[in-house]
Amino acid sequence: MQKTFDKRGYWGLLIAVATLCPLMLEATGAKKSAARPAAQGSVKAGKALFDQNCSLCHFPDQTKTKIGPGLKDLFKNKTLPVSHLPATEANVRKQILNGNPSAKPMPMPPFKPKLSEKDLANLIAYLKTL
Ligand code: HEC
The missing domain is CATH 1.10.760.10 (Cytochrome c-like domain)
Incomplete structure (x- = not known):
């Protein structure tokens, strides 16, 4: 039970990081990315x-x-x-x-x-x- 939860928590965290990182980069790097298509x-x-x-x-x-x-x-x-x-x-x-x-x-x-x-x-x- 505890183990399954840990695994899910881990994947959830990974997915959150994978989705949020590009968004954060986009927000902070708005000027840079404007130069790119x-x-x-x-x-x-x-x-x-x-x-x-x-x-x-x-x-x-x-x-x-x-x-x-x-x-x-x-x-x-x-x-x-x-x-x-x-x-x-x-x-x-x-x-x-x-x-x-x-x-x-x-x-x-x-x-x-x-x-x-x-x-x-x-x-x-x-x-x-x-
Ligand atoms: C089960 C085998 C298989 C898988 C998995 C597969 N392909 Fe193909 N692919 C083929 C075969 C066989 C052909 C040649 C026949 C055709 O044109 O569809 C081909 C043709 C192509 C072509 C050339 C099309 C053309 O018009 O000449 C491209 C580009 C391509 N595949 C890309 C991909 C990409 C990207 C993926 C993964 C998302 C992928 N294929 C997955 C078997 C596969």
Whole structure:
């Protein structure tokens, strides 16, 4: 009983810190962030999301196919590796949200209900560094 509570308290604290820190930084660093474009995702959070959700099927550091195409240089290339659509944020978002359930030989699952808008922004910030 006591143990479970401790665990929950710990996670609660972690979540509170994770949510409050960026808000506090934003409030104190308002001047600094005004110089940057709005709604920048966090590369660090994006990498964690990638490791959890994407690395099973995608290499981040090479273009070789794992189950899906390697995503190195994803945004540096003009076009996406499989669909050859323009390598824009909108097209990558669409791929992540909708997946490609009919792709052969392997489908990509949709992440629509699983990833929030914030997750998506973080993930894309990370993908842009590949
Ligand atoms: C179960 C395996 C699997 C997972 C997990 C997965 N993908 Fe994919 N992905 C694929 C496959 C297979 C393709 C190639 C077929 C296609 O275009 O959908 C692909 C294609 C892509 C493409 C290229 C699309 C194009 O238009 O060329 C991108 C970008 C991509 N995935 C990003 C991601 C990201 C980001 C994640 C994590 C949120 C992810 N994928 C998770 C299997 C996966």
